[in-house]
Amino acid sequence: MSTRIPLPYSPKVLKYFRNPKNMGAMSDPTVVSTAGSPACGDMIRLYLKIRSEGEDDVIEDIRFESYGCAANIAAASVLTELVKGKPLRDAWNVTWKRVSDELGGLPAIKYHCSILAVGALKRAIRSYYRDRPKPKWLPEELTVEERQTMEEEAILERIYGLGPNTT
């Protein structure tokens, strides 16, 4: 008999896990970002197609690949739905908590799955502006999602000897 205790996932997490939206690679992205590491399985990659529209840079399309758990797949999936069609400045303001709330709440042990997804998005947005004029709304200071993603990658580096992802 299994001794594993099932995690208390919300019906919405299970729904997105079973039927993820916007999953799979994109052939012609404007920017790609990766957070986490494939060594332990906790990794997410985002593909963003961005177009300029007046003053705004808009996420025309977004897709993801996840090598994480059910919560990570659900978080990435709902994140893509939240930011698709939105200006980057609005996408920037999406937090890991917003993603968790959108899923009906994640178990505390799974917060990092949402943090990793949002960390990848923020990394993609910073990467997009690396060679472009930086907008006023983009802070110098790292967000909590970026800091925690980097901390996690540093731990993985110590355990598995892999360098952190910076793409």
Ligand code: FES
């Ligand atoms: Fe690590 Fe979900 S991505 S436990």
